[in-house]
Amino acid sequence: MDKLDVILEEKFGFKSFRPGQKDIIQSVLNGLDVLAILPTGAGKTLCYQYPSKMISGLTIVVSPLLSLMEDQVHQLRAAGDKTVYQLNSMLTFSERKYVLSQLKDDSMLFISPEMLGSEYIQKQLKSHPVGLFVVDEAHCISQWGHEFRTDYLRLKEVRKALGSPPCLALTATATPEVEDDIKKELHMRSPVVHRFSVNRENIRLIVEEANGVKEKEQLFIKSLEYIETPAIIYTATRNGAIEIAEKLKEKGITNTAYYHGGMSKEDRLLVQYQFLKDELDIICATNAFGMGVNKSNIRTVVHLHLPSSAEQYIQEIGRAGRDGKQSSSVLFFTKEDRRVPLNFIAQEFPTENELKVWFQSGLHTNGRIEAEELKQIYRIDETRWKMLSYYLQKADMIDGDYILLEKINDDMLNRLNHHFFGRKKKKETRFALFEELVLGENCIRSAILMYFGEEPSSLRENCCSKCGVKLTDLKKGGLTSDIDKEVFSWDIQLKRMFFPTTDGGS
Amino acid sequence: MSFIDWFLLTILSKLEGQRSAGGAFHILKGKRSAQTIQDVHLFHLKTYVGSMKDLSRENFDKKINEYIKVGLIINNNDHISLSVKGTEALSNLNKRFYLPEGYDGSKYEWTGLREVFWNRLSLIVQSVTHLIREEHSFIPVTYQLETQRWVRNFLKNTPLSVKELRDSLYNELYQFLNTLPSSRANLFTNRLSTPIATGRTFDQLCVAFYEDPLYTKVYFNSIIHQLLYQVSERKKEYGLLSKLIHDIVSTKMISESAKETEKLLNKGLELEEIMQVRGLKRSTIEDHFIELAINNHEFPILHFICKKDIEDVLTIASRFNTKRLRFIKDKLNNDISYFQIRLALTKAQEETSIG
Ligand SMILES: Nc1ncnc2c1ncn2[C@@H]1O[C@H](COP(=O)(O)OP(=O)(O)OP(=O)(O)O)[C@@H](O)[C@H]1O
Numbered sequence: 001m002d003k004l005d006v007i008l009e010e011k012f013g014f015k016s017f018r019p020g021q022k023d024i025i026q027s028v029l030n031g032l033d034v035l036a037i038l039p040t041g042a043g044k045t046l047c048y049q050y051p052s053k054m055i056s057g058l059t060i061v062v063s064p065l066l067s068l069m070e071d072q073v074h075q076l077r078a079a080g081d082k083t084v085y086q087l088n089s090m091l092t093f094s095e096r097k098y099v100l101s102q103l104k105d106d107s108m109l110f111i112s113p114e115m116l117g118s119e120y121i122q123k124q125l126k127s128h129p130v131g132l133f134v135v136d137e138a139h140c141i142s143q144w145g146h147e148f149r150t151d152y153l154r155l156k157e158v159r160k161a162l163g164s165p166p167c168l169a170l171t172a173t174a175t176p177e178v179e180d181d182i183k184k185e186l187h188m189r190s191p192v193v194h195r196f197s198v199n200r201e202n203i204r205l206i207v208e209e210a211n212g213v214k215e216k217e218q219l220f221i222k223s224l225e226y227i228e229t230p231a232i233i234y235t236a237t238r239n240g241a242i243e244i245a246e247k248l249k250e251k252g253i254t255n256t257a258y259y260h261g262g263m264s265k266e267d268r269l270l271v272q273y274q275f276l277k278d279e280l281d282i283i284c285a286t287n288a289f290g291m292g293v294n295k296s297n298i299r300t301v302v303h304l305h306l307p308s309s310a311e312q313y314i315q316e317i318g319r320a321g322r323d324g325k326q327s328s329s330v331l332f333f334t335k336e337d338r339r340v341p342l343n344f345i346a347q348e349f350p351t352e353n354e355l356k357v358w359f360q361s362g363l364h365t366n367g368r369i370e371a372e373e374l375k376q377i378y379r380i381d382e383t384r385w386k387m388l389s390y391y392l393q394k395a396d397m398i399d400g401d402y403i404l405l406e407k408i409n410d411d412m413l414n415r416l417n418h419h420f421f422g423r424k425k426k427k428e429t430r431f432a433l434f435e436e437l438v439l440g441e442n443c444i445r446s447a448i449l450m451y452f453g454e455e456p457s458s459l460r461e462n463c464c465s466k467c468g469v470k471l472t473d474l475k476k477g478g479l480t481s482d483i484d485k486e487v488f489s490w491d492i493q494l495k496r497m498f499f500p501t502t503d504g505g506s
Numbered sequence: 507m508s509f510i511d512w513f514l515l516t517i518l519s520k521l522e523g524q525r526s527a528g529g530a531f532h533i534l535k536g537k538r539s540a541q542t543i544q545d546v547h548l549f550h551l552k553t554y555v556g557s558m559k560d561l562s563r564e565n566f567d568k569k570i571n572e573y574i575k576v577g578l579i580i581n582n583n584d585h586i587s588l589s590v591k592g593t594e595a596l597s598n599l600n601k602r603f604y605l606p607e608g609y610d611g612s613k614y615e616w617t618g619l620r621e622v623f624w625n626r627l628s629l630i631v632q633s634v635t636h637l638i639r640e641e642h643s644f645i646p647v648t649y650q651l652e653t654q655r656w657v658r659n660f661l662k663n664t665p666l667s668v669k670e671l672r673d674s675l676y677n678e679l680y681q682f683l684n685t686l687p688s689s690r691a692n693l694f695t696n697r698l699s700t701p702i703a704t705g706r707t708f709d710q711l712c713v714a715f716y717e718d719p720l721y722t723k724v725y726f727n728s729i730i731h732q733l734l735y736q737v738s739e740r741k742k743e744y745g746l747l748s749k750l751i752h753d754i755v756s757t758k759m760i761s762e763s764a765k766e767t768e769k770l771l772n773k774g775l776e777l778e779e780i781m782q783v784r785g786l787k788r789s790t791i792e793d794h795f796i797e798l799a800i801n802n803h804e805f806p807i808l809h810f811i812c813k814k815d816i817e818d819v820l821t822i823a824s825r826f827n828t829k830r831l832r833f834i835k836d837k838l839n840n841d842i843s844y845f846q847i848r849l850a851l852t853k854a855q856e857e858t859s860i861g
């Protein structure tokens with residue numbers, strides 16, 4: 001046992017490092033730029049939490065997904081690490097000021113790219129030396145960089161403005177192409193790459209094609225005989241999640257709830273805790289659920305729709321089996337399901353016609369229009385708007401709050417259109433690759449590994465449905481939930497809450 | 507039709523066809539503007555105001571369009587009124603839904619008091635029930651940093667031991683819940699998160715409430731309103747719970763900006779001078795005055811409008827049963843300003859509420 005191991009046990013209570021962690025941490029402590037590619041659930045958080053305690057200076061963690069950031073920060077704080085803070089758009093101005101006033105040199109600050117882009121925040125941060133610049137879920141950088149989200153493109157400048165601290169980027173899903181993007185977008189200097197296989201051997205990969213939506217549902221309902229819980233059921237839409245939860249209740253599976261982004265924050269948290277604490281067996285959710293959920297005993301992840309890429313699929317099934325035990329993922333789909341991800345991709349980018357209408361409809365004769373007004377009139381959503389503004393700004397078509405419509409010509413629109421078209425095609429191709437892998441005859445695991453630039457899999461047993469695993473092979477585990485089935489009246493409940501019985505039984 | 511329909515139709519019917527859909531929306535959301543404040547008083551909407559803070563404009567518009575389409579409401583020149591069919595639908599809904607006893611939107615929802623109190627209470631209950639079991643790490647049931655910080659400070663600074671804290675909390679909650687029908691008391695305890703069980707969502711608790719999550723939520727909120735009322739009336743008996751809100755002072759609905767204006771007015775400055783000192787538009791200062799006149803009976807209303815004019819306005823308003831400023835102005839036929847009419851109407855509220 002060397003010094004690193006001792007500190008691991010003392011500060012974090014872990015007996016030993018998991019594969020990859022020690023090497024990555026060592027590289028970071030050596031002050032190098034590091035790109036760490038570790039599978040889902042492998043323990044990437046420790047790879048920056050650990051160094052942040054050892055180095056001098058602030059650790060800045062850029063995290064692209066807001067809800068993930070919140071979950072992570074509250075979990076870390078709950079686990080006793082009070083040096084962790086967050087800055088994002090969900091905080092009020094006075095909260096932000098408070099956080100900034102609390103920062104010390106050994107703090108770990110989670111921050112959204114938007115906040116980090118703010119000049120005010122940057123100025124405030126300058127009073128602290130930054131020891132480490134972390135980008136978690138770094139694959140997002142690659143994608144969002146291409147979509148011209150200014151905040152992502154600026155990350156490298158921000159890093160420089162903060163004194164070019166060493167940089168650590170982490171992700172579970174990076175194809176070689178994405179790997180290159182990450183290095184480039186972050187200006188990493190001869191980075192050390194620690195790449196581990198994306199493969200999760202303890203998760204069986206099952207796909208089942210159905211003939212139409214009806215049959216898909218029947219197949220799924222039938223599979224409940226085999227599916228081990230706790231389980232997550234992913235649906236494409238909010239209504240889908242609600243309906244499936246309803247169906248399950250009809251079938252007598254009562255320990256179930258739905259979860260989607262449209263619910264109030266309070267209710268979302270409650271459902272999440274119920275699931276974490278094994279009070280629910282099954283949660284029916286949209287992809288709003290899961291990224292920050294650290295539940296180790298999830299046995300099954302079911303998809304009732306087609307994810308839009310292998311990356312998304314891998315991230316979502318990666319919620320299963322974090323305790324290392326045998327788990328399963330089951331994907332039910334029909335041919336028509338492809339429309340959902342394809343529509344989703346189409347909606348991300350403005351079409352040729354939209355661009356024409358927005359900028360050339362001649363609505364405003366004086367040659368300029370307030371950006372907000374244009375956005376309002378055509379109800380352009382935030383994401384697409386940010387994408388557009390970046391381009392307009394670069395082409396000098398924006399003057400303060402105004403867009404100079406007079407300067408926007410056919411040539412410019414053509415170029416924009418060309419770019420968006422290309423991006424759309426790229427995403428469609430990514431989906432097509434995933435679809436192919438689901439529809440094809442070959443081992444799914446190997447296909448996924450090859451997609452990420454790895455050698456095919458050598459797993460012999462419990463691999464995937466193309467290698468002979470059947471739904472009926474899954475062992476139905478006993479429902480784990482230990483929620484009181486008995487309904488107590490309020491006075492007994494209150495007593496039990498506040499006065500634990502001596503035998504520890506609660 | 508569900509609770510949301512009852513709520514929306516109720517508001518629209520109370521607005522007597524004299525306001526737009528937008529006006530109704532602001533009341534639901536509890537917008538802090540002079541117009542909304544005045545509407546709440548004019549149309550007797552104190553119990554309702556600010557109760558639907560989570561409602562998005564998009565969903566609201568959807569509802570309104572739906573009502574128009576099926577003929578429940580009529581949009582006349584941007585004024586919304588209930589049709590005969592709508593009135594019928596509402597009276598049917600009235601048989602089912604109502605605002606539960608003790609519910610007071612303006613006092614507890616509009617001010618945000620219920621929210622702050624419940625956030626603190628639920629986190630304190632979670633903390634104390636964990637600490638009593640010597641469980642020191644748990645993920646907080648609210649992500650609000652302000653609440654977390656408040657509770658942490660509270661626990662740190664209280665002279666009570668964990669056991670004493672537990673006893674007070676238990677006793678005070680027991681005392682209150684014991685006064686409620688058991689279905690309500692059950693609803694309350696089922697929302698609490700403790701090591702024994704996580705709180706249930708309104709969706710999971712709605713069986714006893716026409717399977718309507720929103721109705722369940724309003725029902726739950728009414729319990730908190732009752733608790734807040736008890737706590738403020740009997741500070742001695744609720745020693746611990748009253749500490750949860752003792753730092754939240756002003757529950758009056760006067761905006762910060764209006765308070766600034768009030769200070770200057772009390773110093774004897776005229777409207778024009780206040781405009782200059784504050785660098786604000788005339789209409790803004792007038793809005794402040796309306797706000798102040800509604801909330802403060804000492805407001806020197808006669809400084810801005812004479813007794814006779816007030817009486818004239820009120821007479822017209824009651825004779826034609828209207829609160830439309832334009833109509834009143836046309837009828838009066840003198841050079842009374844809209845501002846003066848609005849000031850006069852604040853008195854209408856007082857008189858009817860006394861009677
Ligand atoms: N050395 C270790 N020993 C035991 N448990 C560990 C160790 N390192 C991390 N863990 C635990 O593993 C779990 C997963 O860790 P973490 O959330 O960091 O995974 P991740 O790689 O970030 O996954 P994802 O890709 O899904 O974000 C956590 O519960 C964490 O406490």
Ligand SMILES: [Mg+2]
Pocket residue numbers: 044045136
């Ligand atoms: Mg992670």
Ligand SMILES: [Zn+2]
Pocket residue numbers: 443444445446463464465466467
């Ligand atoms: Zn295989």
